Amino acid sequence: MNDLTPLRRAHATSAASQEPVRNLSRRGFLGAASGALILGIGLPVDPALAQAEGAAAIAPKPGTRVAAFLEIRSDGTVKLLSPFVEGGQGINTGLAQTIGEELDIDPSRFVVECAPPGPDYAVVNGLRLTGGSFSTRSSYAVMRRLGATAREMLLRAAAARLDVKQETLATNDGRVVHKASNRSLGYGELAQAALALLPREDLPLKDPKDFRYIGKPMARLDMRDKSTGKATYAIDLKVEGMLHAAVRHAPHLGTEPEALANEAAVKAMPGVDSVHRLPGAVAVVADSWWRARKAVEALDVTWAKPAADGLATVSGTFSSAAMLAALKATREPGLSAEAEGDVAGAFAKAGRVVEAEYDAPYLAHAQLEPPSSIARFNGDGTLDVWLPNQMPELFQSVAAKVAGLQPDAVRIHSPMLGGFFGRHFYYGSSNPFPQAILLAKATGRPVRVLWSREEEFGMDAVRPLGFARFRAALGPDGMPLAIHTTAVGEGPIGRWFGSIFKAPVDSSVVEGLDKKPYAIPNRRLDYVKVAHPVTIAFWRSVGHSMNDFFYESFLDELADAGAKDPFALRMALLKDSLRHKTLLQAVADLSGGWKRGPFQAEDGTKRARGVSMASPFGSETATIAEVSLKDGEARVHDLWIAIDPGSVVNPAIVKRQVEGAAALGLSATLLEQIVYEGGTRQARNYDTYPILDRDRMPRVHVTIIESGAPMGGIGEPGLPGVPPAVVNAVAVLTGSRVRSLPLAKEKLLSV
Amino acid sequence: MQTLTINGSRHDVDVEGDTPLLFVLRDTLGLTGTKYGCGIGQCGACTVILDGQATRSCQIPAESIGDAKITTIEAIGQDAVGKRVVEAWVGVQVPQCGYCQSGQVMAATALLQQNPRPSDDDIGQAMTNLCRCGTYNAIAAAVRQAAA
Numbered sequence: 001m002n003d004l005t006p007l008r009r010a011h012a013t014s015a016a017s018q019e020p021v022r023n024l025s026r027r028g029f030l031g032a033a034s035g036a037l038i039l040g041i042g043l044p045v046d047p048a049l050a051q052a053e054g055a056a057a058i059a060p061k062p063g064t065r066v067a068a069f070l071e072i073r074s075d076g077t078v079k080l081l082s083p084f085v086e087g088g089q090g091i092n093t094g095l096a097q098t099i100g101e102e103l104d105i106d107p108s109r110f111v112v113e114c115a116p117p118g119p120d121y122a123v124v125n126g127l128r129l130t131g132g133s134f135s136t137r138s139s140y141a142v143m144r145r146l147g148a149t150a151r152e153m154l155l156r157a158a159a160a161r162l163d164v165k166q167e168t169l170a171t172n173d174g175r176v177v178h179k180a181s182n183r184s185l186g187y188g189e190l191a192q193a194a195l196a197l198l199p200r201e202d203l204p205l206k207d208p209k210d211f212r213y214i215g216k217p218m219a220r221l222d223m224r225d226k227s228t229g230k231a232t233y234a235i236d237l238k239v240e241g242m243l244h245a246a247v248r249h250a251p252h253l254g255t256e257p258e259a260l261a262n263e264a265a266v267k268a269m270p271g272v273d274s275v276h277r278l279p280g281a282v283a284v285v286a287d288s289w290w291r292a293r294k295a296v297e298a299l300d301v302t303w304a305k306p307a308a309d310g311l312a313t314v315s316g317t318f319s320s321a322a323m324l325a326a327l328k329a330t331r332e333p334g335l336s337a338e339a340e341g342d343v344a345g346a347f348a349k350a351g352r353v354v355e356a357e358y359d360a361p362y363l364a365h366a367q368l369e370p371p372s373s374i375a376r377f378n379g380d381g382t383l384d385v386w387l388p389n390q391m392p393e394l395f396q397s398v399a400a401k402v403a404g405l406q407p408d409a410v411r412i413h414s415p416m417l418g419g420f421f422g423r424h425f426y427y428g429s430s431n432p433f434p435q436a437i438l439l440a441k442a443t444g445r446p447v448r449v450l451w452s453r454e455e456e457f458g459m460d461a462v463r464p465l466g467f468a469r470f471r472a473a474l475g476p477d478g479m480p481l482a483i484h485t486t487a488v489g490e491g492p493i494g495r496w497f498g499s500i501f502k503a504p505v506d507s508s509v510v511e512g513l514d515k516k517p518y519a520i521p522n523r524r525l526d527y528v529k530v531a532h533p534v535t536i537a538f539w540r541s542v543g544h545s546m547n548d549f550f551y552e553s554f555l556d557e558l559a560d561a562g563a564k565d566p567f568a569l570r571m572a573l574l575k576d577s578l579r580h581k582t583l584l585q586a587v588a589d590l591s592g593g594w595k596r597g598p599f600q601a602e603d604g605t606k607r608a609r610g611v612s613m614a615s616p617f618g619s620e621t622a623t624i625a626e627v628s629l630k631d632g633e634a635r636v637h638d639l640w641i642a643i644d645p646g647s648v649v650n651p652a653i654v655k656r657q658v659e660g661a662a663a664l665g666l667s668a669t670l671l672e673q674i675v676y677e678g679g680t681r682q683a684r685n686y687d688t689y690p691i692l693d694r695d696r697m698p699r700v701h702v703t704i705i706e707s708g709a710p711m712g713g714i715g716e717p718g719l720p721g722v723p724p725a726v727v728n729a730v731a732v733l734t735g736s737r738v739r740s741l742p743l744a745k746e747k748l749l750s751v
Numbered sequence: 752m753q754t755l756t757i758n759g760s761r762h763d764v765d766v767e768g769d770t771p772l773l774f775v776l777r778d779t780l781g782l783t784g785t786k787y788g789c790g791i792g793q794c795g796a797c798t799v800i801l802d803g804q805a806t807r808s809c810q811i812p813a814e815s816i817g818d819a820k821i822t823t824i825e826a827i828g829q830d831a832v833g834k835r836v837v838e839a840w841v842g843v844q845v846p847q848c849g850y851c852q853s854g855q856v857m858a859a860t861a862l863l864q865q866n867p868r869p870s871d872d873d874i875g876q877a878m879t880n881l882c883r884c885g886t887y888n889a890i891a892a893a894v895r896q897a898a899a
Contacts (some may be wrong), residue, residue, distance in 0.1 A: 088848030226849030229784020229824030418850030663885020
């Protein structure tokens with residue numbers, strides 16, 4: 001999602017307001033229900049356009065209006081309306097630290113909620129989203145300034161109240177103090193008067209050496225609630241008078257229900273209110289979800305036939321194997337994503353040419369909370385929707401379209417997420433909220449739609465299956481002279497944000513293959529678009545989740561071909577980047593010094609180590625994995641990860657995020673794949689889509705290097721280095737190279 | 752109509768006999784701390800303690816419960832072991848998204864009620880609930896801390 005970085009608001013507005021996003025409406029609901037969908041409705045608009053929509057739509061400069069963010073209460077607590085949604089990444093705590101630092105109030109007294117839609121919250125380069133590992137790095141400066149602005153307003157209000165000069169006042173953890181007269185006022189007592197003042201824009205921020213909260217491993221705000229069952233997710237919400245809906249989706253994406261043979265009998269089942277046909281699905285509404293689910297599963301549905309054949313749609317013969325074969329068969333030169341030096345010349349004089357093809361499968365998010373949504377139409381013509389989401393304004397605009405309302409008549413409530421990993425962006429028919437809206441409309445009652453785990457595995461938008469072809473030239477000294485990479489496929493940026501980011505090369509397909517720190521003088525990276533018929537998604541670390549596996553595995557192949565140690569080769573190729581050399585050395589030191597193996601561990605197992613580097617989401621990582629083989633499977637014992645995100649707000653949260661991302665990366669490396677056969681997904685639950693369990697969890701050692709480089713992301717960067725580090729170690733043990741994930745597809749045997 | 756003993760109180764519930772305990776807790780009684788994850792006994796997000804045993808409530812039909820005593824996460828603070836487990840969970844800062852953690856805390860509590868000094872193997876055998884955020888190491892550390 002690095003393409004979001006250079007986005008300018010004017011660009012977003014003009015692009016969005018002129019062109020519908022084709023794929024948003026291409027399949028599923030909206031294609032059938034409402035025709036073209038304009039993504040721009042959910043995006044911040046420029047002031048001229050905003051005024052045309054009425055005074056309420058006038059956009060302030062995002063992140064500056066104190067009253068939109070902070071409610072300073074008389075009990076000494078602060079309620080923060082956050083631009084971001086908390087889903088485990090710790091953003092609520094990080095924001096409390098960042099604002100609390102400048103506001104001078106202990107972060108533990110913050111209560112954080114996700115803000116409703118509104119232009120104040122478009123703090124990610126003019127957009128609002130929780131993703132791309134953008135939250136902290138995009139908002140850090142503006143949130144500090146917000147805290148400083150609020151503090152100054154409180155000081156000014158206190159000076160008036162106490163009738164003293166403002167410069168004689170200080171603050172101390174939520175109080176304004178006048179030392180000379182030994183008087184003080186709590187922020188809560190001053191808040192009302194302070195918020196009436198005009199904010200100043202010329203305030204200095206604190207010197208980082210005086211930080212009390214930023215950079216400290218402070219306790220997270222949500223730990224006790226999450227340890228006692230009190231944290232509330234979308235699935236836990238209840239609205240007065242609400243009915244429950246269960247759905248069953250078409251076995252083939254894009255087909256419709258044609259006939260219901262036993263509708264009357266199902267309607268007579270206990271608790272059933274009504275039976276509905278929805279775009280691509282059937283639904284039963286009942287007085288409890290279990291009754292609705294039993295009823296919908298009893299429905300005898302005849303579904304329309306999918307296309308007989310082909311890859312243009314999810315046809316009756318579509319399979320993930322056929323899709324991969326199509327990507328592999330693509331031989332077009334494609335579009336240039338990167339070009340440096342004289343690649344053809346280097347190959348012409350190469351001592352040796354190395355070639356390899358790599359692929360990675362479709363993946364499910366498999367977050368533990370199944371998706372649900374509640375929709376309620378109100379007497380005043382407005383609509384409330386409670387739904388898991390990473391982009392409230394976009395969901396508001398889509399909900400409005402589905403409901404036939406203006407966006408400002410739709411209130412979006414964004415509860416805490418029970419895991420997301422990219423699951424809760426807008427993915428057309430992969431989101432349940434349009435069903436909730438249609439069913440609430442049809443029944444005249446508030447309706448909650450909850451997808452069973454089976455429906456979720458059937459409809460989750462998936463990490464694209466990906467493929468890359470490599471060709472490299474080695475010089476007589478065994479060093480890489482040239483590398484030519486071709487990435488084939490389609491990414492979520494192109495699919496879902498294609499009309500905003502008009503770059504012909506989809507960054508989410510090539511990220512991790514481009515902008516490498518290695519001094520390989522001649523480089524060519526091409527992109528060939530081959531569209532997937534399935535609904536594709538952002539998945540933690542997006543293109544990096546596979547591309548760093550491809551590239552860093554191939555780099556080990558080059559090391560072997562050139563008779564180099566893979567660690568030494570990387571160190572040599574990093575000669576121009578002190579930052580990367582430092583990081584690579586740091587991970588080696590963390591692991592007790594680089595050794596590739598194989599070697600015998602104390603428990604008698606034969607082990608090896610693999611190394612990798614990655615540059616995901618503005619951060620840099622270096623990873624070492626220690627692996628053995630047991631019963632044909634890879635056992636990962638330790639992961640050492642050095643991460644350089646420039647600087648951090650909460651090192652404890654950073655370490656846990658890196659560990660969690662590493663666990664997900666290992667899960668994908670070892671176990672995960674969504675397989676299509678006959679146009680349907682084979683896995684419908686965790687029994688057939690195994691994810692990393694406790695038994696397979698390695699020790700994870702994380703070290704943070706704060707190089708002072710511009711702040712990078714945290715939620716995703718821990719992941720991409722893990723697959724190549726593990727597979728590189730496996731190659732040492734087996735003597736053969738795995739170029740297709742997951743490892744579970746083959747029995748791994750020691751040489 | 753049947754009567755269930757949950758967190759020390761008796762509740763009359765009017766549900767079909769095959770309704771899983773999980774949905775009786777969540778939807779009939781509003782005890783939403785117990786989570787629905789998979790519905791097939793794989794993930795453990797719905798773990799409750801049933802007559803002293805960690806039990807996946809999605810696999811327990813209401814009609815099979817009889818007089819068994821059910822403890823859910825809502826009553827975790829009323830149990831000495833449960834209290835220690837929660838303090839360890841907070842102390843170690845275990846949760847990330849938190850969705851699986853009710854089940855994890857219940858599984859840990861049942862383990863420590865039966866086995867106050869579990870070995871690492873014991874912890875591995877008992878703590879089989881899935882966590883997509885990868886908090887497994889923190890969970891093990893918290894169980895060890897609660898046992899100490």
